[in-house]
Amino acid sequence: MRLIRQILLRMLTTAVTLIGVAVIVFVVIRVVPGNPIAMMLPPGATDEDVLRLTALYGLDKSLPQQFLIWAGGVLHGDFGTSITSRQPVLALVLDRLPATLELSIMALVIAVLIGGVVALTGTRSRDSGIEAAIDIGNGIALSIPDFLWGLILILLFGVLLPVFNISGRITPSLPLNFVTNFYLFESILRGRPDLWLDLISHMFLPSLALAIPLSAIIGQVLKQSLKETMHLDYVTLSRTKGYGENHVILREALPNAILPTLTLVGVQFTFLIGGTVIIERLFSYEGLGNLAIDAVINRDLPLIQGIVILFAVIFTAVNLVVDLLYAVLNPRLRHG
Amino acid sequence: MSFLTIRNLSAELKGHGVPLLRRVSLQVAAGEVRGLVGESGAGKSMIGKAILGILPRAVAITGGEILLDGVDLLQLPPAQRRRRIGASAALIPQDPLTALNPSRRIGGQITDRLVDILGWQRARAEARARELLAEVQIAEPERVLRSYPHELSGGMRQRILIASAFAAEPRLIVADEPTTALDVTVQKQILKLIQAMQARHGTALLFVTHDLGVVSKVCQKLSVLYAGMVVEDTEVRPFFAGPKHAYSAALLAATPKYTDPAASLQPVPEAVIEAVRREVADADRRAGHG
Amino acid sequence: MADGRGTIRRRAGLRLWLAGGWLALLALAAILAPWIAPADPLAQDLLGGRLPPIWVRGADPQYLLGTDSLGRDVLSRILWGARIALIVAALAGTATALIGATLGLLAGFLRGWVDLLISRLIDIWMAFPPVLFSILLIAVTGPGLGPIILAIVVIDWTRFARVVRAEAMAQGAMDYVASARVAGRGRIGTMLREILPNVVPTIVVLLTLEMGISVIVEAILSFVNLSISTDQPTWGGMIAEGRTSIHQAWWVLVFPLIALFLTVLSFSQLGEGLKDRFDPVLR
Ligand SMILES: Nc1ncnc2c1ncn2[C@@H]1O[C@H](COP(=O)(O)OP(=O)(O)OP(=O)(O)O)[C@@H](O)[C@H]1O
Ligand SMILES: [Mg+2]
Numbered sequence: 001m002r003l004i005r006q007i008l009l010r011m012l013t014t015a016v017t018l019i020g021v022a023v024i025v026f027v028v029i030r031v032v033p034g035n036p037i038a039m040m041l042p043p044g045a046t047d048e049d050v051l052r053l054t055a056l057y058g059l060d061k062s063l064p065q066q067f068l069i070w071a072g073g074v075l076h077g078d079f080g081t082s083i084t085s086r087q088p089v090l091a092l093v094l095d096r097l098p099a100t101l102e103l104s105i106m107a108l109v110i111a112v113l114i115g116g117v118v119a120l121t122g123t124r125s126r127d128s129g130i131e132a133a134i135d136i137g138n139g140i141a142l143s144i145p146d147f148l149w150g151l152i153l154i155l156l157f158g159v160l161l162p163v164f165n166i167s168g169r170i171t172p173s174l175p176l177n178f179v180t181n182f183y184l185f186e187s188i189l190r191g192r193p194d195l196w197l198d199l200i201s202h203m204f205l206p207s208l209a210l211a212i213p214l215s216a217i218i219g220q221v222l223k224q225s226l227k228e229t230m231h232l233d234y235v236t237l238s239r240t241k242g243y244g245e246n247h248v249i250l251r252e253a254l255p256n257a258i259l260p261t262l263t264l265v266g267v268q269f270t271f272l273i274g275g276t277v278i279i280e281r282l283f284s285y286e287g288l289g290n291l292a293i294d295a296v297i298n299r300d301l302p303l304i305q306g307i308v309i310l311f312a313v314i315f316t317a318v319n320l321v322v323d324l325l326y327a328v329l330n331p332r333l334r335h336g
Numbered sequence: 337m338s339f340l341t342i343r344n345l346s347a348e349l350k351g352h353g354v355p356l357l358r359r360v361s362l363q364v365a366a367g368e369v370r371g372l373v374g375e376s377g378a379g380k381s382m383i384g385k386a387i388l389g390i391l392p393r394a395v396a397i398t399g400g401e402i403l404l405d406g407v408d409l410l411q412l413p414p415a416q417r418r419r420r421i422g423a424s425a426a427l428i429p430q431d432p433l434t435a436l437n438p439s440r441r442i443g444g445q446i447t448d449r450l451v452d453i454l455g456w457q458r459a460r461a462e463a464r465a466r467e468l469l470a471e472v473q474i475a476e477p478e479r480v481l482r483s484y485p486h487e488l489s490g491g492m493r494q495r496i497l498i499a500s501a502f503a504a505e506p507r508l509i510v511a512d513e514p515t516t517a518l519d520v521t522v523q524k525q526i527l528k529l530i531q532a533m534q535a536r537h538g539t540a541l542l543f544v545t546h547d548l549g550v551v552s553k554v555c556q557k558l559s560v561l562y563a564g565m566v567v568e569d570t571e572v573r574p575f576f577a578g579p580k581h582a583y584s585a586a587l588l589a590a591t592p593k594y595t596d597p598a599a600s601l602q603p604v605p606e607a608v609i610e611a612v613r614r615e616v617a618d619a620d621r622r623a624g625h626g
Numbered sequence: 627m628a629d630g631r632g633t634i635r636r637r638a639g640l641r642l643w644l645a646g647g648w649l650a651l652l653a654l655a656a657i658l659a660p661w662i663a664p665a666d667p668l669a670q671d672l673l674g675g676r677l678p679p680i681w682v683r684g685a686d687p688q689y690l691l692g693t694d695s696l697g698r699d700v701l702s703r704i705l706w707g708a709r710i711a712l713i714v715a716a717l718a719g720t721a722t723a724l725i726g727a728t729l730g731l732l733a734g735f736l737r738g739w740v741d742l743l744i745s746r747l748i749d750i751w752m753a754f755p756p757v758l759f760s761i762l763l764i765a766v767t768g769p770g771l772g773p774i775i776l777a778i779v780v781i782d783w784t785r786f787a788r789v790v791r792a793e794a795m796a797q798g799a800m801d802y803v804a805s806a807r808v809a810g811r812g813r814i815g816t817m818l819r820e821i822l823p824n825v826v827p828t829i830v831v832l833l834t835l836e837m838g839i840s841v842i843v844e845a846i847l848s849f850v851n852l853s854i855s856t857d858q859p860t861w862g863g864m865i866a867e868g869r870t871s872i873h874q875a876w877w878v879l880v881f882p883l884i885a886l887f888l889t890v891l892s893f894s895q896l897g898e899g900l901k902d903r904f905d906p907v908l909r
Contacts (some may be wrong), residue, residue: 013634013746013749016746016750017746017749017750017753018748018753019748020746020753021753021754024750024754028762028763028766029762031766033859127393139895139898140891143838143890143891143894143895144887144891144892145842145890147845147846147849148842148883148886151865151869152883154872155870155880158872159872159873159876182833202780220798231430233435234435234436234437235431236390236429237427237429237435237497238429238437239388239389239390239418240388240390240420240421240422240425240426241426241448241449241452241453242421242423242449244414244415244418245420247452247756252440253438254438255440256437257438257440267752270752274755274756274757275753277757277758278850281849281850282849282869289755289758292755292758292761293758293761293850296761297850306364307753307758308754311753311754311758312753312754315633315752315753318755329439
């Protein structure tokens, strides 16, 4: 009963959040001075043409009316038509989404790997010079945002030591006969190292730039949590059984130290996804973020709207997954 | 030959030189129960931790030896020392609520040492765990083995920890105030259980406690500790008849008697504290010169 | 323990000095830019484009850190760019702090429907991709200093609101607040006299961090060509230009990047250092 009420409440707040996001974007982008319709017509177009197209996109109606029409469409899976490319917004967005998802997930994997290693190393050598060095490194990694890391990585591994690609998602001359837009997953599943190596060479630096701040957060919080756990009685008891430091950290402390880290990583992962917007621009990576910035520059209202909503949906979905994971990993919640 | 022999064990707080243990010597023979008493902060737990190799990082052993079955643990390389302790000694901890890992099932926490350290087959270890739970009088052992700690009561968890301590048939068990964290009603049962298990398995037991009343019931030998120094090492029966050391006598006088709990509660007199402090300082000076 | 704390405090002290030192230097450079900049930051020298810094062969000693593709002096542009960076940091940071902290304080202390409303608003805001949101806002308002500050306030007020709300709630639950109320002080009076002083340290720390974030946001907006008008030298604008000519003239990217890096790092280290100072556990 309590569970059902919690789930309902959760769905309600999620709905309120998404509607709130939609309303705000809707209002903000319609304050845009200048008529986007006029921009998309050829120079010789008449006023009549402008009016006709304005009506076609529903921009002649009142704001609430426009919103209801738009929201009605969304409920049927219709996010409107892009003004610049004249294609359905949903199709455009879904086309680019896999690229951004792959980038974000790769960044998350890198962040968890680096952060995990850092936290475990720091815990093993706690209260030593190594831990102090790790703290300083974490502090710096944390205070520099992904945008700057991206630029630094471009300089280091794109120019000074050109081992990675710094532009695009894949080398266009490769045989690109993908069925889905999940290039990386697909090429790995199909066992095509020529493709996935090229993809990773393009994705590595942007995903590393996204990963560095998050890895520092994971490193810091997980290390702290591990250190606190290492003092607990059951960890000490396990030592008396004959287990060494590695086993004690990994098997006794880690499972309990992960929980407090998890919630935080969830929130931070949404920040990371938000960061793809500028990182994709920086690395000319053809994902959702790059599409979004183009849409803003071209005043493509329906497209902007669709993309922002999609981001909001992704963020809420990530939070939901984290909460579920938390429940699954916590034995106290799992067994009544 | 005693199973556990500690000789002149000294320990201090790293970097501060604050002595925590002062040339402690004590022995526990196979199958014998020795009580370790003293005021809070005297270093009782420190001795137990030193034996089991779980001293806090801030504490360093500065001298002496800890012989377990004739082998000095302090001379062994760390990995070997750990295995040796794991195979022949065990701890019954103070607080059953914090001594079990909340994210692991009970079964695994009893059998892990048997499988990982002693190399038993899993099936054999599990059978042993069931047997042990029956021994510590836990009903429905199957269900309990599959449970997580938070599903069980404090008394239940302490029974499990006792079972776990006896799992590998250790020759020595250190019990660090194993009943202080429990309900008064449960305390007696647990104490009886430890006594019964110790007798049945013939294990040497080092019993750390505040409570001389408990010592009189459970122990054969007794060490009294003050400021990390053993001030009296004796048999239990003559001790209760008449302790030799003034501090021990005061400690005994400070213990409530069942017959008249209120009347006997007198603090250790200042003069006695003064005397024993001087004694500690003298011993320190002698050790410094010698 | 005492030793450990001493080390931490000494390290925190050094960190504060280094960060503060760089920021003071930067502020000085920004104020004095018109006098110390060796060249007009906008003056183009079409024959002297992409000249390397003076320690590289082929340099012109007139241009210490080289020139960009239009022959503009990189050093002068960095000095003038510092002005905009610091102005944005100060104004946007302060404005964000004022608005965010006020909302957080109201939500955390008044509770009830005020809290419900503000919390919901925070939730909605957390579902926006911040960079995209700021780009969107600038696209709507058009470029300029005011719009940038507005955009930063709009995307970042939740940072203050969330933390201050939580602090105010914690403080509000303490005994001294109850006794102030019993002593007859009004709600708003209690909030301003009893709660506010206790959350000020937190606000100061967040403000310092927010200044660093503002510098970055401005750079990002310049980078996508949406910041201050294009005839003002900004670090982000220089970086955008440097990114395109990275293989021909690395210095156009590297020097403004170093300035940006040190500035952002300094603000955050200053904030962290202050946090340690204010934290009673470490004092
Ligand atoms: N982790 C630690 N770091 C430094 N000093 C410690 C640590 N743990 C205990 N001490 C010190 O060591 C001394 C002995 O502590 P110990 O825990 O052995 O006392 P005890 O006799 O077991 O007391 P109690 O009856 O309270 O359990 C005390 O003075 C204590 O302050
Ligand atoms: Mg103790």
